Amino acid sequence: MNCYRFLAKDALSAFLAFLAERERVLVPVEKNGARSSVVFEEWHEGLPFTMLKSTVPPKAAVLPQCEVLFTCRRVPDEGDQNRHVMVLDDTLTAQPTVIVATRPCDARGFAVLDRPYLNGLYQDPYYAARRKELTVLTLTCPTGCESCFCHWVGGGPSSPEGSDVLLTEIEGGYLCQSVTEKGRSLLERSALPDGEDRLASMQEARKKAYQSLGRAPDLKTAPQRISERFSDLDFWNRWTEACISCGACTYFCPTCYCFTITDEGDPAHAEGGRRLRSWDNCMSSLFTREASGHNPRRKKAERMRNRISHKYATYPENWGVFSCSGCGRCVSNCPTGIDIRAILLSALGKEEDMISHGTQSKETGQ
Amino acid sequence: MSGLTQGERRELRIVGFLCNWCSYGGADTAGVARASQPTDLRIIRVPCSGRVDPLFVVKALLNGADGVLVSGCHPRDCHYGTGNFYARRRLEVLRRFLPVLGIDPKRFSYTWVSASEGQRWQTVVTRFTEEIHELGPAPRFMDAGPLEREIEQPASSPLHSLDSASLESLAALKQAIASRLPELDLVLGWQEGRDKAHLVPLFIRTPEDLDRLAIGPLAVHNLAVYLPELKGRKVGIVVKGCDGRSVVELLQEKLISREDVEIFAVACHGTFDTGRIDQALGRYQHLESVRMDGKELRITCDGRERHFSLENDSSTKCLHCKTPLSPLSDHSFGSAPSVGEGDSTPPDLARLDAMTLDERRAFWRSQMERCIRCYACRNACPLCVCRDHCISDTREPHFTTQESTAKEKFFFQIIHSLHLAGRCTGCGECQRSCPVGIPILALREHLIRVTDELFPEYRAGMTVDAAAPLLTYSVEEPHIQEREW
Ligand code: SF4
Ligand code: SF4
Ligand code: SF4
Ligand code: SF4
Numbered sequence: 001m002n003c004y005r006f007l008a009k010d011a012l013s014a015f016l017a018f019l020a021e022r023e024r025v026l027v028p029v030e031k032n033g034a035r036s037s038v039v040f041e042e043w044h045e046g047l048p049f050t051m052l053k054s055t056v057p058p059k060a061a062v063l064p065q066c067e068v069l070f071t072c073r074r075v076p077d078e079g080d081q082n083r084h085v086m087v088l089d090d091t092l093t094a095q096p097t098v099i100v101a102t103r104p105c106d107a108r109g110f111a112v113l114d115r116p117y118l119n120g121l122y123q124d125p126y127y128a129a130r131r132k133e134l135t136v137l138t139l140t141c142p143t144g145c146e147s148c149f150c151h152w153v154g155g156g157p158s159s160p161e162g163s164d165v166l167l168t169e170i171e172g173g174y175l176c177q178s179v180t181e182k183g184r185s186l187l188e189r190s191a192l193p194d195g196e197d198r199l200a201s202m203q204e205a206r207k208k209a210y211q212s213l214g215r216a217p218d219l220k221t222a223p224q225r226i227s228e229r230f231s232d233l234d235f236w237n238r239w240t241e242a243c244i245s246c247g248a249c250t251y252f253c254p255t256c257y258c259f260t261i262t263d264e265g266d267p268a269h270a271e272g273g274r275r276l277r278s279w280d281n282c283m284s285s286l287f288t289r290e291a292s293g294h295n296p297r298r299k300k301a302e303r304m305r306n307r308i309s310h311k312y313a314t315y316p317e318n319w320g321v322f323s324c325s326g327c328g329r330c331v332s333n334c335p336t337g338i339d340i341r342a343i344l345l346s347a348l349g350k351e352e353d354m355i356s357h358g359t360q361s362k363e364t365g366q
Numbered sequence: 367m368s369g370l371t372q373g374e375r376r377e378l379r380i381v382g383f384l385c386n387w388c389s390y391g392g393a394d395t396a397g398v399a400r401a402s403q404p405t406d407l408r409i410i411r412v413p414c415s416g417r418v419d420p421l422f423v424v425k426a427l428l429n430g431a432d433g434v435l436v437s438g439c440h441p442r443d444c445h446y447g448t449g450n451f452y453a454r455r456r457l458e459v460l461r462r463f464l465p466v467l468g469i470d471p472k473r474f475s476y477t478w479v480s481a482s483e484g485q486r487w488q489t490v491v492t493r494f495t496e497e498i499h500e501l502g503p504a505p506r507f508m509d510a511g512p513l514e515r516e517i518e519q520p521a522s523s524p525l526h527s528l529d530s531a532s533l534e535s536l537a538a539l540k541q542a543i544a545s546r547l548p549e550l551d552l553v554l555g556w557q558e559g560r561d562k563a564h565l566v567p568l569f570i571r572t573p574e575d576l577d578r579l580a581i582g583p584l585a586v587h588n589l590a591v592y593l594p595e596l597k598g599r600k601v602g603i604v605v606k607g608c609d610g611r612s613v614v615e616l617l618q619e620k621l622i623s624r625e626d627v628e629i630f631a632v633a634c635h636g637t638f639d640t641g642r643i644d645q646a647l648g649r650y651q652h653l654e655s656v657r658m659d660g661k662e663l664r665i666t667c668d669g670r671e672r673h674f675s676l677e678n679d680s681s682t683k684c685l686h687c688k689t690p691l692s693p694l695s696d697h698s699f700g701s702a703p704s705v706g707e708g709d710s711t712p713p714d715l716a717r718l719d720a721m722t723l724d725e726r727r728a729f730w731r732s733q734m735e736r737c738i739r740c741y742a743c744r745n746a747c748p749l750c751v752c753r754d755h756c757i758s759d760t761r762e763p764h765f766t767t768q769e770s771t772a773k774e775k776f777f778f779q780i781i782h783s784l785h786l787a788g789r790c791t792g793c794g795e796c797q798r799s800c801p802v803g804i805p806i807l808a809l810r811e812h813l814i815r816v817t818d819e820l821f822p823e824y825r826a827g828m829t830v831d832a833a834a835p836l837l838t839y840s841v842e843e844p845h846i847q848e849r850e851w
Contacts (some may be wrong), residue, residue, distance in 0.1 A: 031736055035713070035803035039736045053649065055802055056738060065738060066770035145649045146561060146667075212651060242567040244591060246745035248801055251738050262761075262768045267429075278768040279739075285754040287619025332644075335742045335799035336587060337559040337566030 003184045004202075006195035008173040016043050016100065018190055023096040023135070028054045037359040040099065049101075051139060051169075057106045057254035057327065058099045061338035062113065062130045066278040069126065069261070073272040088327040098186075105150045105327035107162035109254025110136060114162075115319045116257065126277075135182055138163035139174070142205065143212040148328030149341055152216045155325055157209040177202070214250060217350050219312070219322070223349050226313040229305075236301035239343045242336040243283070245300050249330035249338070250281035250307065255323045258282060282306050308343055378432040378498055380406045382491070383418045385450075387533055391481025393491075401488040404495040407435070414438065415476070416449025420460035421765075424780050427469055433498035436476040437490065442841065443480060446756035450478065451839035458846045459787050459816055459836065460828055466718055466812040466819065468510070468727030472501060477851065490745055490851050507563040507773045517725075520716045524685045526703040528636030528676035530658045532606075533582040535632050535699035539604065542630060542697050543576055546602060546615060550628060553602035554592055556585040562656040563643065563665055567592070570602075570833035579604075581638050582658060588612055588795045590748040593622045601627055606634035607702070608683065611791040611827025612693020612748040617694075618830050619789070621751060631695035631701040636676045636684040638663065638834065641803055646672055681808070683794040686710045693828050714808040715815070730776055736802045737775040744782055749789050757781060783809040788817045789838040791827040820845045 019025045020366040026040040034146055037055040041047070071089035077083040082149035117127040151157055160166055162229070164183030167174040175195045178184035196203075229235055248254040260280035266272035280287055283303050289295040297303045315323035324340075331339050345351060384390040390411050396403060412418055413439025423434045436457055438450040457476040464471045475494055479487045540595055543553050552571050557578040559566035565584045570576050581604065590612035605613060610631055616622045643665070650667040657664045663674040676684075686709070691702035711719065718726055741758075744750050758766050758778050766781075767774055782796070790810045798809035815826070821835040822845070 031802070033733060034797050034800065034805040034807070035639075036645045037736065037802040039802065056736070064770070065403075066768055114565060119799055142526035143649070143651055146653065214651075241569045242592075244742075244745040246740055246742040246799070248740040248742040252738040252801060260768075262764075264764070264767055264769075276768045278770065284741075284759075286759055333742075333796075333801035335746050335801075337564055339560050342560075 003178040003187045004195040005176045005187045005190065005192035006173060007103050007167065007176050007192055008200055011173070015190065015192065018044065018100050019100070020143060023098045026058055026097060026099045028052060028101055037261050051101050055333070056252060057109055057329065058102050059109060059254050061097050061099055062110065062127055063257060064327060066276055067126065069275040070132045071266055071272060071274040074267050090316065092126060092129045094133045096133040098135040098137060100137045101167070102136060103141055103327070104138055104155055104157060104163070105148065105273070105325040106254045107136050107138045108155050108159060108325040109162065109327070111162040112255040112323045112325065113257050135186060137165045137167060139221040140166055140168045140206060140209065142169060142209055143330065144214070147331040148326055150326035151213050151326050153322045153326045157213070158206040168202045168205050170198055170205055175202040217345060219344070222344065222348060223313040223316045226309055229347050230309070233301060235347070236305045237309065239346065240301040240304040243300050243304060243338055245283050245303065245335055246335060247281035247283045248333045248335065250283055251279060252333045254327055255325055256281065282310070295317040308340070308347070312344060367533035375499065378406045378503060379430060380408065380433040380435065380498055381426045381431045382407045382409045382435045382437065383412050383422065384409055385415045385438040386411055386413050387445035388481050389437035389479045389487070392479040392483045392487040395482060395484030396487040399484045401484060403488055403491055406495050406498070407491055414444065414446050415453040416444070416446065418453060418457070420456050420784050421781060421825065423460060423474060424775065427473060427504065428777055430506070432504045433473045433494065435491070435494050437479050440478040440480055448839060451841065454843060454846060455836055455839055458820060459813070460784070462816040463813060465723065465782070466726065466809060468723045468730060470501060470723055472497060473504060475849065477849070486851070493541060493851055505727065507727055507731060507776065508722070508771060510731040512732055513725055513728040515725070517717050517720050519713045522685050522710045522713050522716070524636070524680070525688060525706045525710060526690055528680050528684060529661045530583060532632055532637040532700055533609040533658060535581070536581055539581065539630060539632060539699050540576060540579055542577070543570065543602065544573065546628060547573070547576065549600065550602045551599040553604070553630070554589040555579045555604040556581060561653040561755045563647070563653055583635070583663070584640065586637050586640055586681070586798060588748055590616060591746060591795065593627060594751070597622055597626065599626065602630060603627060604630045604632060605692045606632060606637070607687060607689040607691050608793045609792060610694060611689060612793055613692070614694050614830055615749055615789060615791055618832060618834070619751070624830070629692060629695045631692035633698070633700035634690045635703055636680045638674060638676065639679055639681045641798070643674055646674070654743055681794055681798070682712050682714060683792055686691065686712055694830065712808065712811045713813040714805045717807055717809045718812070723761065732774050733804050734772040734776045734779070737804055738802070739770065739778070740774060740801065742799040742801060743796040746795040747782070748793065748795065749786060749787070751781065779806050779809055783813055786810060786822070787813045788834045789826055790814060
């Protein structure tokens with residue numbers, strides 16, 4: 001049974017304080033710099049926060065930019081002074097965390113990460129521990145936007161996938177709808193008043209959001225069509241020409257999950273070391289460079305092909321859905337304005353959709 | 367030194383980089399003579415002061431050293447001939463760079479001590495240690511709190527007029543490219559991207575491609591970034607003034623060859639800060655129109671019209687631009703606005719200037735926290751030449767940690783800035799590309815100011831047959847005033 005509660009705008013801070021009693025609460029915070037950006041930060045009383053869509057998705061809550069997998073230290077053996085033993089510490093720490101006001105595309109991002117990390121051949125204990133302690137309170141989107149396309153890839157502005165609670169903005173505040181058991185017990189524990197009498201406004205808001213979206217192209221054939229393009233290097237070259245291989249597209253993506261592992265010394269102990277896991281990205285040439293120096297994806301076009309194929313062909317072949325939630329961050333954050341939608345549509349031979357979407361065709365007509 | 371407080375006071379961590387041939391010998395001579403010396407210094411022996419990468423110094427200072435001393439052979443006495451001449455330039459640039467990072471420049475010194483100068487060594491190390499003790503333990507970068515006071519960004523007025531005049535050159539430019547296209551493999555320009563407010567790079571090969579060419583104040587990308595990877599092909603490139611300087615710098619450093627590149631220079635009348643436009647437009651669904659008229663840009667989306675003006679919303683680099691037209695070109699279009707006299711400090715840099723050292727550390731720490739190490743800043747820089755072998759992520763050597771603290775991210779900015787010292791033209795692509803808007807250009811702008819002071823006859827990206835100041839030296843350095851001990 002769903003549980004519906006009403007969160008009045010002026011009760012927001014009190015609600016966050018209630019959540020913070022038990023858990024770390026992450027909220028979107030607007031940062032001023034050379035351009036403004038929105039990032040998730042730990043909430044504390046008085047922290048100004050925003051309900052805007054974040055520039056950086058909250059992926060780091062389950063997959064930090066860098067984490068210590070273990071530390072090790074060489075210590076003298078207690079029994080035998082002439083010997084040393086290696087002490088390894090791989091204690092897992094997973095802080096109970098609740099994310100507030102992320103968007104449906106980001107919540108769906110968690111669902112994309114869950115498949116390989118929780119349900120793959122091996123479960124990742126680090127990810128699993130943090131995921132178990134995570135609660136996701138998602139703000140449904142009032143409209144689509146020029147760079148996002150969740151409804152192309154199986155989502156939508158009110159998609160519940162990956163969320164524990166959905167918040168929909170209505171007159172005076174937010175209607176909270178539980179999606180999971182976890183979400184329901186959270187809402188029931190809270191002092192929020194019942195919201196069932198406002199269901200109609202919630203439905204109205206969601207309908208408006210859905211109606212605001214442009215026509216979505218049919219991507220059913222994407223896995224097949226993209227696989228067929230594999231050896232068409234001209235195609236990939238053309239679409240990758242402007243790419244500077246920076247990796248922003250993957251680091252800002254809520255569904256990209258590749259990492260690298262590095263063994264380093266431990267600054268805290270001269271005789272110690274640690275194993276770090278940090279984000280890596282397939283757009284970087286180092287990603288596949290082998291110890292021999294050979295690199296199977298030396299050209300940036302080959303790397304772009306990998307990224308697109310992984311998202312729209314190989315991941316779906318394994319899991320039945322795209323590893324793209326359509327958040328559009330790779331589009332809005334790319335310093336050279338590369339538009340993944342245009343590449344996708346061109347691979348599918350659906351240029352007319354591109355034009356209707358306002359995204360230029362780069363096909364040269366030859 | 368008197369030696370009386372030696373036993374009592376807490377030792378500080380001072381790192382000394384000493385060249386093998388002179389200063390290490392000098393320290394040895396002092397030791398053999400049993401000259402009393404403070405014990406805070408940890409010596410690292412290097413072949414030559416020229417081997418001391420300024421990054422070694424910054425790395426030490428960021429990671430807990432309270433002071434760093436570099437000492438080599440006296441100028442003209444270098445075992446390898448010229449190593450210390452190069453070192454002198456680099457280390458002086460470094461000394462002047464430290465304050466903008468929030469590091470007290472007094473924590474770093476460089477000098478010359480020969481193998482026979484045991485006594486001089488004793489004086490140097492004693493004085494320097496004394497000075498570091500007066501400063502006390504260095505504040506740690508990661509202890510910097512939030513910036514407590516709002517520091518106003520000073521207003522600055524542009525050195526040349528900013529308007530849409532560059533748009534008028536489009537027809538002539540297209541015509542010129544059309545006539546040259548058969549001879550060239552491709553021409554780099556701009557086109558509309560996902561909508562009319564967002565231009566993207568265009569790679570022109572056919573007349574149809576050329577039809578899509580767009581220029582003007584929204585054509586922000588510096589296309590010179592693509593030239594090195596296109597080496598060996600005949601490439602035309604459309605450049606604004608600042609982009610042209612990057613091309614010159616690439617030619618000067620022999621990263622591209624003159625016969626392969628054909629420069630179509632458009633007189634630039636300013637570009638917009640597209641980040642600011644995006645911020646003002648906010649979340650929108652449909653962009654209906656973009657109109658540019660004089661200084662005004664009108665963008666209508668979702669039925670709402672917003673106005674931007676080059677006076678208020680230009681890229682900050684345009685405010686102090688002195689080269690609206692590329693210094694080198696094969697074809698040029700439009701007339702460049704006349705450039706006013708004087709220098710203006712870029713607004714972000716002026717704001718840093720108004721801060722104390724503690725505030726600067728607080729500023730950088732809070733800004734760098736949100737860096738996600740995407741390296742868009744690095745890859746967008748036309749002069750970042752290591753490309754796939756960047757010291758920040760290569761394993762050979764493993765110079766930087768993968769740890770993702772604000773300190774490590776800041777260290778990367780320092781790496782990039784120092785690698786660009788004397789080469790950076792201030793094109794601003796690093797900052798424009800940063801998706802989270804970290805104002806990293808100020809670090810580069812400060813270094814430009816430093817190299818202007820030290821090497822006033824040189825400006826990066828102006829002449830092909832010049833040498834970047836840190837890639838050369840002179841025996842006498844009129845603008846470097848070395849300290850007396
Ligand atoms: S963000 Fe853009 S330029 Fe950077 S790697 Fe991705 S597609 Fe290439
Ligand atoms: S893609 Fe856009 S509309 Fe869809 S959930 Fe994300 S932000 Fe909302
Ligand atoms: S460091 Fe920044 S301003 Fe300097 S040349 Fe590189 S991109 Fe341009
Ligand atoms: S572009 Fe910005 S976020 Fe990316 S590495 Fe550079 S400073 Fe960090």
